Amino acid sequence: MSQARNRRIVLASRPTGAPVPDNFRLEEEPLPEPADGQFRLRNLYLSLDPYMRGRMSDAASYAAPNPLDDVMGGATVARVEASRNADFQDGALVLAFGGWQDYALSDGRGVMALDPELAHPSHALSLLGMPGFTAWHGLLKIGAPKAGETVVVAAATGAVGSVVGQIARIRGARAVGIAGGQDKCRFAMEELGFDACVDHRSPDFPAALEQATQEGIDVYFENVGGAVFDAVFPRLNDHARIPLCGLIANYNRTAEPSGPDRLAPVMAGLLVKRILVQGFIIADHYGPDHEEFLRDMTGWLREGRMTIREDIVDGLENAPEAFIGLLEGRNFGKLVIRINA
Amino acid sequence: MSQARNRRIVLASRPTGAPVPDNFRLEEEPLPEPADGQFRLRNLYLSLDPYMRGRMSDAASYAAPNPLDDVMGGATVARVEASRNADFQDGALVLAFGGWQDYALSDGRGVMALDPELAHPSHALSLLGMPGFTAWHGLLKIGAPKAGETVVVAAATGAVGSVVGQIARIRGARAVGIAGGQDKCRFAMEELGFDACVDHRSPDFPAALEQATQEGIDVYFENVGGAVFDAVFPRLNDHARIPLCGLIANYNRTAEPSGPDRLAPVMAGLLVKRILVQGFIIADHYGPDHEEFLRDMTGWLREGRMTIREDIVDGLENAPEAFIGLLEGRNFGKLVIRINA
Numbered sequence: 001m002s003q004a005r006n007r008r009i010v011l012a013s014r015p016t017g018a019p020v021p022d023n024f025r026l027e028e029e030p031l032p033e034p035a036d037g038q039f040r041l042r043n044l045y046l047s048l049d050p051y052m053r054g055r056m057s058d059a060a061s062y063a064a065p066n067p068l069d070d071v072m073g074g075a076t077v078a079r080v081e082a083s084r085n086a087d088f089q090d091g092a093l094v095l096a097f098g099g100w101q102d103y104a105l106s107d108g109r110g111v112m113a114l115d116p117e118l119a120h121p122s123h124a125l126s127l128l129g130m131p132g133f134t135a136w137h138g139l140l141k142i143g144a145p146k147a148g149e150t151v152v153v154a155a156a157t158g159a160v161g162s163v164v165g166q167i168a169r170i171r172g173a174r175a176v177g178i179a180g181g182q183d184k185c186r187f188a189m190e191e192l193g194f195d196a197c198v199d200h201r202s203p204d205f206p207a208a209l210e211q212a213t214q215e216g217i218d219v220y221f222e223n224v225g226g227a228v229f230d231a232v233f234p235r236l237n238d239h240a241r242i243p244l245c246g247l248i249a250n251y252n253r254t255a256e257p258s259g260p261d262r263l264a265p266v267m268a269g270l271l272v273k274r275i276l277v278q279g280f281i282i283a284d285h286y287g288p289d290h291e292e293f294l295r296d297m298t299g300w301l302r303e304g305r306m307t308i309r310e311d312i313v314d315g316l317e318n319a320p321e322a323f324i325g326l327l328e329g330r331n332f333g334k335l336v337i338r339i340n341a
Numbered sequence: 342m343s344q345a346r347n348r349r350i351v352l353a354s355r356p357t358g359a360p361v362p363d364n365f366r367l368e369e370e371p372l373p374e375p376a377d378g379q380f381r382l383r384n385l386y387l388s389l390d391p392y393m394r395g396r397m398s399d400a401a402s403y404a405a406p407n408p409l410d411d412v413m414g415g416a417t418v419a420r421v422e423a424s425r426n427a428d429f430q431d432g433a434l435v436l437a438f439g440g441w442q443d444y445a446l447s448d449g450r451g452v453m454a455l456d457p458e459l460a461h462p463s464h465a466l467s468l469l470g471m472p473g474f475t476a477w478h479g480l481l482k483i484g485a486p487k488a489g490e491t492v493v494v495a496a497a498t499g500a501v502g503s504v505v506g507q508i509a510r511i512r513g514a515r516a517v518g519i520a521g522g523q524d525k526c527r528f529a530m531e532e533l534g535f536d537a538c539v540d541h542r543s544p545d546f547p548a549a550l551e552q553a554t555q556e557g558i559d560v561y562f563e564n565v566g567g568a569v570f571d572a573v574f575p576r577l578n579d580h581a582r583i584p585l586c587g588l589i590a591n592y593n594r595t596a597e598p599s600g601p602d603r604l605a606p607v608m609a610g611l612l613v614k615r616i617l618v619q620g621f622i623i624a625d626h627y628g629p630d631h632e633e634f635l636r637d638m639t640g641w642l643r644e645g646r647m648t649i650r651e652d653i654v655d656g657l658e659n660a661p662e663a664f665i666g667l668l669e670g671r672n673f674g675k676l677v678i679r680i681n682a
Contacts, residue, residue, distance in 0.1 A: 259600015271620040279612040
C-alpha cells in the first residue's frame with residue numbers, strides 16, 4: 001500500500017495550557033528517498049504518550065523541545081523499505097522513533113528488530129516498549145515491592161499503570177488501581193487482575209481509596225499527581241517508596257495552584273515516615289537494565305501473564321484529537337494510532 | 342560532688358508554636374536508688390537537639406511524645422554510681438539516655454561504655470553520638486557524594502552540619518555551608534574546612550548561594566527547610582540526592598504557610614531532574630551501620646581530621662532557655678548542658 005507522498009503532522013505552535021487542534025498542522029511532502037546506509041520506515045502504528053506534552057513546550061525539561069514546524073516525534077512500529085543498510089532488510093518489522101507521519105528515514109540508530117511473528121506488533125509500543133520498560137524499572141528498581149505489600153498506581157488501564165499492576169501481582173504484592181470511571185475500574189480488576197480499583201471521579205474517592213488500602217500503601221507509582229496524590233499521601237506507610245514517573249495532572253497547568261502551600265507538610269511527612277521519592281526518566285536506563293526487562297517481559301508474554309488493552313485510533317489525521325483526549329483521560333487503554341497497517 | 346537530691350526538668354505543658362519557659366518545670370525528688378540489676382547515672386553533659394521539639398508535641402510522629410509531667414528525655418554522658426549490675430562498674434564513663442536531670446536509673450539497655458581516657462567526654466554527644474551518626478548515615482548512605490561533587494548543608498556550624506561538611510571534604514567533595522551570620526560562616530570555612538559558606542540572613546542570600554555553587558548542587562543534606570530549601574532547589578543538578586533529616590524551620594510553625602502551593606512545581610522539579618529524596622530517622626539504623634560509623638569516626642578523630650565547636654551552657658536550670666535559643670539558631674556550635682562535670 002505504498003503512497004507517492006508522505007503525510008506528516010508538524011508542531012504548528014506551542015500550546016498554552018491544554019493543546020488544541022491548531023497547535024498541529026498536517027502537511028504533505030514527497031516520499032523520502034534513503035541515502036547510502038539509510039532505509040525508509042513505513043510506519044504501521046504510532047504510540048501516543050503523555051510525555052509528548054512536555055516536548056510541545058519550550059520550557060527546560062529532560063527532553064529537548066520538539067522544534068516548531070518540525071514533525072512531532074514518537075515511537076512507531078514500522079516496516080523497512082528501500083533499504084540501503086545491510087543490517088536492515090526490506091520487509092523487516094522494527095520498533096523505531098518514526099514520528100507522526102507515514103514514512104521516515106533512518107540510519108538504524110535506536111531501531112530495534114522485532115520478531116516478525118509477533119501476534120500483535122503494536123504491543124511493541126506498550127508491553128515491550130517504553131511504557132512497559134517504564135513500569136518495570138520504576139516498580140522493580142525503585143519501588144521494590146515485597147510480597148504482601150500494597151502497590152498503588154493511577155491510570156490503571158493505561159500503558160504504564162496496567163503493567164505496573166500486573167508486575168506487582170507477579171511479585172506477590174497487592175495491586176490497587178486508580179482509574180477514571182467504573183468501566184475502567186471493572187476492566188482493571190476483571191481483565192488485568194488488580195485486587196481493587198478506585199474511581200477518582202467518584203465524590204467519595206478518598207474514602208474509597210482508604211477502604212481499598214486498609215493496610216496502607218507501601219509503593220505509590222506516581223504518574224498523575226494532583227488530587228490523586230492528595231488522597232494517596234496520608235495513606236503511605238512508614239518506609240514507603242514513590243517512583244516518580246509522571247505528573248499528567250499538571251501538564252496543561254499554566255499557573256501555580258493557590259495556597260495554602262503544602263510543600264512544608266509534605267516534606268514533613270516524607271521525613272517522619274522515612275519515605276523515598278525518586279524521580280526517573282526511562283531514557284536514562286537503556287543498557288543492561290533494558291536487557292533484563294526484555295528477558296522478563298518476553299517470558300511473561302510467553303507464559304500468558306501479561307494483558308494490555310489498546311485504544312486503537314485509525315488514521316494519522318486523527319492523532320491530534322486523540323492526543324488531546326489522552327491528556328484528559330478520554331482514552332481507555334494504551335493509545336495507538338494505526339497508520340498504514 | 343554527690344547531691345542528696347535529684348533536680349529534674351519535666352514537660353509542664355505542650356507548646357503552641359515556639360516553646361516558652363512555662364512549658365518546663367524544675368522539680369526536686371529524692372536521689373533514686375538502684376534496684377538489683379540497675380545502676381545510677383550521674384549525668385555530666387546533656388545534649389540538646391532539635392528533635393526534642395517534636396517530642397514536646399503530641400502529634401503523631403516517629404518518636405513517642407514526651408509524657409506531660411515526665412522528665413524531658415535526652416542523651417547524656419554520665420558516670421556510673423551505686424551499681425548493682427555486673428556489666429557496669431562504679432566510675433565507668435558511659436553514653437546514656439539520662440534525660441534533663443542530675444541523676445537517672447538504668448538497667449544498662451542502650452547504654453554504651455566510653456573510653457575513660459576520652460579527652461572531651463562531651464564529644465560523645467556530637468561526633469561519636471547521634472548527631473555524628475546522623476551526618477555520616479545521611480551523607481554517605483543516602484547522599485553518596487563522589488569526589489568533585491558539591492555538597493550543601495545548612496546549620497553548618499551545628500552538631501550535624503559541621504560533621505556533614507567535614508566528611509564531604511574527607512570524601513573529596515566540595516563542601517558549601519549555610520549558616521546564620523558572618524561569624525558562623527567564618528568559623529565554618531576557617532576551622533571546619535568548608536570550601537564556602539553563605540549567610541542565610543544576608544539579603545542577597547540566594548545570589549550568594551548561586552555564586553558559591555557555580556557547578557550546581559549534587560547533594561543537599563536537608564536539615565532546615567524553609568527559605569534555605571527555596572534557595573537551594575533551583576541550584577540542584579540532575580540526579581541530585583537529598584537526605585531529608587530535619588526541617589527545623591517548620592518545627593515551631595502552627596499553620597500552613599499561605600500560597601501559592603509549591604508542591605506541584607517541586608514535584609515536577611524532582612521528576613525532571615531525576616532527584617532522590619529519602620527521609621530518614623537515625624534511630625532506625627543502629628546495628629551494622631552504627632559499627633561502621635564508629636570505626637570511621639574513631640579513625641578520623643585519631644587522625645585529627647574532625648573538629649567540633651561546642652556551645653556549652655553551665656547548669657541544668659539553664660537548659661530550657663538554651664533549648665528555646667537552639668530553635669532560633671542562637672547557639673554557635675553543638676549545644677551541650679554541663680550539669681555536674
